[in-house]
Amino acid sequence: MNDSPEIEPILDQMAAQLRPLLAEDAAMVGIYTGGVWVAQALHQRLGLETELGQVDISFYRDDFTRIGLHPEVRASHIPFDVDNRVIILVDDVLHTGRTIRAALNEIFDYGRPARIVLAVLVDRDGRELPIQADVVGLHRRLAAGAQIKLTGPAPLQLVTRGATEHKA
């Protein structure tokens, strides 16, 4: 079901919430795939000088040894020194929290940031780890089998698949 709200105003709102949290040398990292699209939009709105970083968390997944490698693994690229920096970590959907756990592990392999701020376009229910976002575009409560997916890169749209959404 394509029930996509307008994404551009949500991105504007997220950028406005992020602005006061930025230190002078703040940098941004997006998680492939959808998180990179959202990060590109926020990076541009915030006018960050540091080049956008991208991570593919496939090697850091906690089920990696069970399911193996996704056929389409992209190279992670963090083109700045993470030590002592404020890093804005961006993803499209926060669900169980396992992707964010993996991304944090990967970032810490590069160094020790001063702070990591988490921004997500959609915060849906179903957390399995104690991870919360600092900036959220929209909240969704979905039935267990349902999925909300960001399609893109242009236009960015949210598509809900599976069971019916029961509460916004």
Ligand SMILES: O=P(O)(O)OC[C@H]1O[C@H](OP(=O)(O)OP(=O)(O)O)[C@H](O)[C@@H]1O
């Ligand atoms: O909180 P979690 O339960 O970990 O789920 C959230 C992740 O699920 C989706 O990624 P997916 O693995 O589908 O990859 P994609 O971004 O390439 O579609 C989404 O983009 C988030 O990264």
Ligand SMILES: O=c1cc[nH]c(=O)[nH]1
């Ligand atoms: O609904 C969901 C859950 C996990 N990942 C998504 O992209 N959507």
